Amino acid sequence: MHHIYCPYCEETREEEEYSYTGEAHIERPKDPASITDEAWGDYLFFRSNPRGIHHEMWFHAAGCRRYFNATRDTHSYQIHETYKMGELPTITAKTIAADTLAAQQGDAS
């Protein structure tokens, strides 16, 4: 079982208290009437499915009943961070790649 930090309860709680609710940071088109059916379809139905870093929403169902975001590695299941709604992730696929590269260069020297 995961231990997941809720940014609102400010505590690490059992996974059993939470539910996963899908990809985060999906912005609703400002003017749906003026976009193509394809763009609207993308917004409604299509989600990324990366192997690796994924930003996603979780719901603290048995706790404070707030939604928040998590940065999770879909390969290792490691949750790198959780953050409040409206905030942006500090850990992304790019920062992880940069960290990995820096570590490799550190090893080489």
Add this chain to the structure above:
Amino acid sequence: MTSVSTNFSAGDMMESPLHHHVAHTNHSDAGIVMKEDKFRGHLNLRGNPEDTAFTSAVESVLGVALPITANTSVRSGDTVAYWLCPNEWLLIVASGTQGQVEADLRLAVANKGADQHIAITDISSGQTLVNLSGSGVAELLQKSTVYDCHVSNFPVGKVVQTTFAKTGTTMCKLEDGSMDLVIRRSFSDYFFLWLQDASEEYGLQIA
């Protein structure tokens, strides 16, 4: 002050969620003592904790400031306020006073000019307050909830919303070491049957 008549009196006409579970089990040296704190007024309150007009209005009615820190509670006489999330609280007040408290809160919030994004909901009939005490409570909670209720992680006054078997609860630790649990009316039968089963090894007394 707006006057609100409470058109019921706790007694013959009302049945608490656990009313039919009268003491069929009654060990004298029970490790678990369950006491239902019947018919308390339960109000759900939502508002912006950064709006001082809102917080001071609520404080003027309750006599204490709302708890702003996560997982905490405040107590004043018969009134207790639980933190539920950054903009939501549960107020538990004396039986029968919830209508008056709700009216007083609405008036105070309007008088102080708090912003209008507030909500006060009387949920008294939807849930009940149960107190668990006794030497077996710590172990019983270990079996019943995923939360770590050890004293080192659960000081007096702390409030935790978590699972209780397959239902949920809001727990608060009292000064005497006992635990108050808010349970839903619709799960009260389930809660009691679980409690009966889980406390078999300690003995259960209904106070």
